[in-house]
Amino acid sequence: MNILTFDIEEWAIAKSRGYGSAALYQKYDRCLKQILDKLDERSIKATFFCLGMMAEDFPEVVKIISGREHEIGCHSYKHLWANKMTEPEFREDTRLAVTALEQCIGEKVLSYRAPAFSIGESNLWAFDVLAENGITRDASVFPAPRDFGGFPSFGYDGPVILERNGWRMVEFPVSMASVFGRRFAYSGGGYFRLMPESFIKYEQKNSGYFMCYFHLNDILPGPRGVMSPSSYEKAYGESGNWMKRAVRSFKNQVGREGALAKMFALIDRVDFSSLDSVPIGSIQEVKSLKD
Numbered sequence: 159m160n161i162l163t164f165d166i167e168e169w170a171i172a173k174s175r176g177y178g179s180a181a182l183y184q185k186y187d188r189c190l191k192q193i194l195d196k197l198d199e200r201s202i203k204a205t206f207f208c209l210g211m212m213a214e215d216f217p218e219v220v221k222i223i224s225g226r227e228h229e230i231g232c233h234s235y236k237h238l239w240a241n242k243m244t245e246p247e248f249r250e251d252t253r254l255a256v257t258a259l260e261q262c263i264g265e266k267v268l269s270y271r272a273p274a275f276s277i278g279e280s281n282l283w284a285f286d287v288l289a290e291n292g293i294t295r296d297a298s299v300f301p302a303p304r305d306f307g308g309f310p311s312f313g314y315d316g317p318v319i320l321e322r323n324g325w326r327m328v329e330f331p332v333s334m335a336s337v338f339g340r341r342f343a344y345s346g347g348g349y350f351r352l353m354p355e356s357f358i359k360y361e362q363k364n365s366g367y368f369m370c371y372f373h374l375n376d377i378l379p380g381p382r383g384v385m386s387p388s389s390y391e392k393a394y395g396e397s398g399n400w401m402k403r404a405v406r407s408f409k410n411q412v413g414r415e416g417a418l419a420k421m422f423a424l425i426d427r428v429d430f431s432s433l434d435s436v437p438i439g440s441i442q443e444v445k446s447l448k449d
């Protein structure tokens with residue numbers, strides 16, 4: 159099973175943080191168009207998790223993606239992390255996002271991914287909130303330790319039916335590779351840029367479950383400086399000393415040149431599909447979530 163996903167947020171984040179400009183939005187438009195054209199060329203459908211703010215401030219972007227028959231999923235309303243919100247805050251954020259996206263595309267939204275894979279053991283109630291909002295597929299679990307969270311005890315490296323409080327949904331966790339007993343991500347974001355193509359190819363061929371995830375900012379070329387303390391706090395919801403900001407800047411920069419070509423080579427090679435095209439009957443394992 160090869161799943162391709164994108165998280166669509168850059169336009170709205172730039173606008174809300176005060177650095178948006180027509181030139182920047184056009185740069186994002188061009189990158190998105192290249193991706194959509196590449197997917198058409200290969201007749202591949204993907205899932206695009208969009209911010210609720212995108213549906214309100216840049217509805218044409220969401221409509222272009224939906225118009226090319228890709229699945230529109232929800233990526234929260236304004237990219238706050240689920241594990242930094244209270245349950246009522248998360249409920250309001252999810253309601254706003256799902257409503258805005260459904261109004262924009264005129265269809266029910268059934269798939270969700272939390273920013274920064276921020277659903278884990280400490281906030282299992284987030285799944286209840288997603289179920290309340292009609293979500294039946296989630297892709298928010300990073301089943302290993304991670305900066306700012308992760309869900310190391312999750313116990314599944316492939317799709318699994320979650321059940322809790324009378325609802326069921328399918329979880330599509332991030333794919334993990336394992337080397338010398340250490341598990342790590344390799345199929346999206348900075349991990350994808352860092353890992354050699356040969357390693358990604360080997361894992362994709364041998365793992366049976368390959369879930370890729372990209373933000374445009376993961377693959378667009380161009381230098382990224384060290385963030386100011388205030389931008390870091392806005393982006394990550396906590397204060398960052400110089401070392402933390404420098405490490406984050408390195409992770410954000412490494413492998414950036416050539417990342418788009420590397421992603422296109424992957425799309426050329428792998429028969430990907432979207433979350434909504436996975437036959438649910440093919441998933442047998444069930445995990446009960448308990449606090």
Ligand SMILES: [Zn+2]
Nearest residue numbers: 165167273274
């Ligand atoms: Zn995101």
